[in-house]
Amino acid sequence: MSQSYNRGLIEDFGRWKEFSAGMWAWIFHKFTGWMLIGYLFTHIAVLSTSISAAGESTDVIEAQNDIYSTTLQGLEGLFLIRLLEIGLLAVAVFHILNGLRLLMVDLGIGLESQDKSFYASLVLTGAITVASVPTFLTGVGI
């Protein structure tokens, strides 16, 4: 062939508006998965304060003045962190629900309603997140 035209990636991605349910599910699942693994690293980093805390005296620990307790409680005292936590919950819930949907797909169950189950995951995620807001915001100073 003499020559041909490659429309390239830009055009491919420019097409997101035309994506279907399954594609969105894939993108969201990817996104949430990456968030979660990212969080896992951070989480362990934060929890690592327990290494020093373990060395502190029992009094300090009992007074909850050890580095572990203060760090965690300090973080929990921040409104921003609470918001991020809600986000994390949403991310986790979506990843779980869609993960379940994917597991069903893998087992070949309910393939005809794969789009519906994706929408259901979204709606449920929203609902659960909203419902948990009060719990997540208790005891935080604004």
Added chain:
Amino acid sequence: MSTQQAEPESQEAPEDPAMKGAESPAAEEQKGGGMVDEHAEKAAELEGETVHIKVFRYDPEVEGKQEPRFDDFHVPFEKGMTVLDSVMYARDEYDSSLTFRHSCRQAVCGSDAFFVNGKQRLGCKTQISDLEQPVRIEPLPHQEVVKDLVVDMDHFYDQMHTVEPYFQDEDTPPVDDLEEQRQSQENREKIKMSSRCIWCGACMSSCNIAAGDNEYLGPAAINKAYKFAMDDREGEEIKEHRLRILEQEHGVWRCQTQFSCTEVCPKDIPLTEHIQELKREAVKKNLKFW
């Protein structure tokens, strides 16, 4: 006898002298053009309902088409008109250089999968009245464009060929015995859908994974393999061999169950389901060795 002339084509086509052709030299000139405003003018001449289509144009050899553009055409609407009918009309009446593959007009040859209003569809099987106007008609995404709506299908064919797409027999009786191999109705039913593929390439074009990984076998080829792997007439050994092909790096595991292949397949083949079933078969087979 004479009543036979009443072909549907002529029923609604308005009396447009330009469309009749040769008699008027002016009409000839108009035809040559192929420029956007001319088509618009032309549309004004047409009475009755018209359909507005925007068609992707590209030709490496023709100035003005080397940089892709969209051309507008207004074609007279007829009941039952398909997307393919509309581009054929535009080609025959306005611009003979408008290029696309097509042949059977009945969804069996698989030549005319286009990207129509953002979805892979068979031109001949898509009623234009079901679409929002202007109808945007582009070549299949993720394949190189040869010219206008024609894409390079070689890669698709290559992928189809890698799955050893032919029946492999272990011990078929000699032909002169006139004995066929037996196959149960259930088994034939199981492979029925998979055997319908017309190699149109719509599925492959719609798959993001195939776009990202050029070596991914793709839904059509995997489905082709499914047809053989699930056919009881081929023995267990060959089935294992087929699964080994499918299990490669760029085989079934690449599929991320995006379902777009299943959604666009004009033959309604449950592609994702078939791919998933093969994944499970492969896991089952592998578990044996643990």
Added chain:
Amino acid sequence: MYEHDVIVVGAGGAGLRAAIAAHEAGADVAMVTKLHPVRSHTGAAEGGINAALQEGDDWELHAYDTMKGSDYLGDAPAVETLAQNAPEETINLEHWGMPFSREDDGTVSQRPFGGLSYPRTTYAGAETGHHLLHTMYEQVVKRGIQVYDEWYVMDLATTDEDDPNDRECHGVVAYDVQSGNIEGFKANNGVVLATGGPGQAFDHTTNAVSCTGDGHAMAYRAGAPLEDMEFIQFHPTSLPSTGVLISEGVRGEGGILYNSEGERFMFEYGYANNSGELASRDVVARAELTEVGEGRGVDDEYVHLDMRHLGEERIMDRLENILHLAEDFEGVDGLVEPMPVKPGQHYAMGGIEVDENGQTCVDGLYAAGECACVSVHGGNRLGGNALPELIVFGKRAGQHAAGEDLGEPEIRTGYGDDVEDETDTELPVAPGKAGLETSGSVAADGGMATDAEGVLQRKVETAREHVDTLMDKDDGVQHAEIRAKLQQAMTDYVNVFRTEEGVKKALEIIRECREEYQDVYVDDPSRTFNTDLQQTIETRNLIDVAETIALGALVRDEFRGAHWRKEHQERKDEEWLKHTLISWDDGSPSIFYRPVILEGENKTYEPKERSY
């Protein structure tokens, strides 16, 4: 230049089978095809493959039915070869994995079909042709046979001795659609044409846009006569708006035809008191048009085909595909309403004259499939008889071209001492060449090359010049206009009902088309994928083919099989038990006749009245 032992032109059922056979016979085979193989129109066949497989059936019955169906214009050696070999070839397809529909015990299913005395139509759902095509393409892939797809064959490289019987074919000239390059393909042993039907000569047809009779036209111009071209089958059940076919399988399973009054007219008006809807296709097509003509058509155009009473389960099992067709192309749900149907051009019984081995009178030139006429179908093809023809005669042509000995053919080809010349029919216009031919000067001054390479080279140059001429012209007529005019004329005057006056009119219009074609030009200036150029060349082929159809229809003044003449309402066996042959003859076509062979292996087929 490319070189192979056997070149197969066309990759539908016939071409694929020929290529596999030639390959198995040890030849180096290449297929040259304007469409990728799986795009071929064989894929559209729905109904099935006739083969006497079951206990109680036998090939002699199949041969008898075929001969009767042909209205005694089939040649017995061809008909019997078909019937004898169809079972083996069908089983062979099964062994290649073709997914036939099955019975409870796992054997392949067979169903009744129009004109058959036994249910012997083997099928794979309502997509038999699709599966046949794909199964054979798979075998081609398996064998690694070279396929040049999207190469358009323009011409044959044939020597130009005066007598076509002395000519030899050395290859083909083709152009690569993607790049526009024109190249020669040398065939050391033979060229097999398998280019399919000429349906595009009509405007309401079940045939694909690619069915333009290219093979017919090339062979015709190379000197091989076209045989029985007047016999065109009109399928009684095509959808009115597109020509999409509703398989005979629907009637085979029990579908019923009704007119606008709700009458089952096949019986009510006595068109076929025994077989009703399952009478031979020509009978049903005429019945429908008569109903419409007498004011009992729906919307004055079509009749209804009803399958609702078969029940959803049976329909889904055996005719599911039909539901989709009616829905997608006509917007009708076959489960709740009857489907509109009318006759459409469907099949050409005639074609390039060949013998049982697929060979034409030109040495090294073969034809198989719908473009050929071995004469199995004679005046009318039975449903389900074309697919077995593809595999039986496709295989034989491939084998013979590869040099296998298949024995002396009984059928003779070309102009010889056994033909009869026509003198008495008056033609309204002189058919054939119209003044200047577009082929340029090379042919004229090149002299007579006789060696294969020389002949091929000369043809390649002619083709290149021809294309340059078409592309260089900046104005004139565009092919689409000529094609539309031609198709309209054929549909108006050479359709199911034919009158002398009408056919003459058609010949005049064809002549006009030919003259207009002298001014044809290709508007698209690009060499890349120039379908404008390709279709322009195809239109020329259609003109030649349409002319032979009309000529045949004019000279045959009788009513036989699918050929109905208003002025001649009976079959004239004394005069017309012979094939019409039309030979290009350097541009001034000649017409002659060859007697039908009715002596079979064990018996002679006595012409009987064809009633169903």
Added chain:
Amino acid sequence: MAERYSSFTPGGTGWFLQRVTAAFLVVVLAFHFFLLHFVNHAYEVSFMGTQARMENIGYFLTMVLFLVTAAFHGVNGVYNALVNQGLEGTQKKVVLAVLTIAGVGLVAQGTYVALTMSGMI
């Protein structure tokens, strides 16, 4: 993980384990979230509380297993995602190495942390 990875590449083992770990994670992740946000509120978490929970050997083992599966699931997921986007050759090897090290590091660090919490070290 490194050795296991290499033996995974062609087949569906990676794919399969991704599903198995997912199924396991559904349960423990839900449990984890519920326990630390709804039963015990996160803002009340203290080293003492943590220590108390971690001293229960069952809980301790669950958490470590949780960590291992989550790390595997997450890292394997990321790796697959990148490979699906057409990662090839050396790049692929480098990514695999980096991810493996990160994964192993995460598990090691996490286990160490867990041990300190349970007071075993």
